[in-house]
Amino acid sequence: MSDEHDNLAFLIADTNRLxxxxxxxxLRCSPITLAQARALFYVSRFExxxxxxxADALEIQPMTMARLLDQLCDLQLVERVQDPNDRRAYQIFLTPAAKPHLAEIERVSALMRExxxxxxGSEQVSSFMRTLIRLRTGLLND
Amino acid sequence: MSDEHDNLAFLIADTNRLxxxxxxxxLRCSPITLAQARALFYVSRFExxxxxxxADALEIQPMTMARLLDQLCDLQLVERVQDPNDRRAYQIFLTPAAKPHLAEIERVSALMRExxxxxxGSEQVSSFMRTLIRLRTGLLND
DNA sequence: TGCATATAATAAGCAGAGCTTACAATATAG
DNA sequence: CTATATTGTAAGCTCTGCTTATTATATGCA
Structure with a gap:
């Protein structure tokens, strides 16, 4: 059982699944997935x-982002608005309906963190996060 | 961009994807996925x-494990042998062909770790791993 | 012994997260 | 004005994992 713990990759994959x-x-009340929540979270910060x-901010492919936004549009949590300066592009905005969902996401995040x-200790946590960010960065420059 | 880093869940999900x-x-030479590698790794330790x-050891559903073993059987890295004491059950063994693949997995793991x-520092790493294991445990007792 | 219940594996089918390849519409650099 | 680059999307795939039966076998109990 604890043999797995030698292996960082497996351990992270496992934690991710959990x-x-x-x-x-x-979050069964609001039918949102983790990836959708992440997208919504970003939209709220870069409206x-x-x-x-x-897509760039989340480091996923534009197509993957398009799909996520399709879903969020279907749920009417997000709106695509024609960019007045570029007729190819949309600007993404939250709808009023998004607010309670964002609060819900926040709630579950807090619960999970708890x-x-x-x-x-908080020192331990922030040290952990810093290390995780460094790992991630190491993988990014691939 | 670094806004995400407030959120541990998103950060771990992201790291996992990377x-x-x-x-x-x-690992493109040997057509093995991370989940398959994990299963193979366990088989090698609990032959x-x-x-x-x-399934229990990996904390996944029996059906999920059955599928993984199907794949590993197709690749002839693993064998199902009738359990002499229980005709419902199989015992899982490595085939000789598994060895180089396990070595390859080890190689890539080491590369990634590197x-x-x-x-x-090694102190930092082991502290990180310990914390990660505690997080995971916290989620397990759900 | 015989039956009810529990367990091992599996069939079938779905969901979540993400990717690639190809393409239309539009911008922009030369 | 033309060539190139960029935005978004259609279609379809992969990977990881789940749930809900079903079948075959074990096992506890009466």
Missing amino acids: IRQFFQQR GVKQVEL QMLSTL | IRQFFQQR GVKQVEL QMLSTL
């Missing part, structure tokens, strides 16, 4: 930007 | 156990 499960269980820019980090 | 990409790129036990952790 996070997704956790997230989906708590009005183009899809390409969003459940994961409750036994850790 | 790990999977890394893994698949380096002869039943599928249910493997690339992710090169800038970190």
Whole structure:
């Protein structure tokens, strides 16, 4: 069992799966997935930007972002507005309906953080996050 | 961009995606996925156990494990042998062909570890892993 | 012994997250 | 004005994992 723990990749993959499960269980009221939540979260922080820019920020392909936005549009949490300066592009905005969902996401995030980090000191947590970011950066320059 | 870093869940999901990409790129010679590698890795450590036990060890559903073993059987890296004590069950064994693949997995793991952790001290790494395991445990008791 | 219940594996089918390739419409540089 | 680049999308694939039956076998119990 704890043999796995030699292997960082497996451990992260595993944790990721548990996070997704956790997230989906708590959020069954609002039918949003982790990836959608992440996209929505970014939209709320960069409202009005183009899809390409969003995709870039999330480091996913434009097509993947287009699909996520399709879903968020279907749920009427997000609007595509023609960019007045570029008729190819859309600007992405939140709808009023998005607010409670964002709050819900925040709530579940906090819950999860609580459940994961409750036994850790805040110093430990921030050190952990910093290390994780460095790992991630190491993988990015591929 | 760095706004995401407030959110541990998103950060881990993201890192996971990068790990999977890394893994698949380096391993294109042998057509094995991360999940298959993980299963194979476990089989090598618990050779002869039943599928249910493997599923349990990896904390995935028996059906998910059955599929993974189907794939590994197709690749002839693993064999299902009738359990002499229980005619419902199979015991899982490596084939001789598995060895080089396991070595390859080891190689790529080491490569990834190197690339992710090169800038970190070993003390930092083990502290990181310990914290990660605690997070994961926190999520497990759901 | 015989039956009810539990367990091992699997069939079938779905969902989530992401990718690639190809293409239309529009911008922009030369 | 033409060539090139960019925005968004259609179509379809992969990978990882799940749920809900079903079949075959074990096993506890009466």
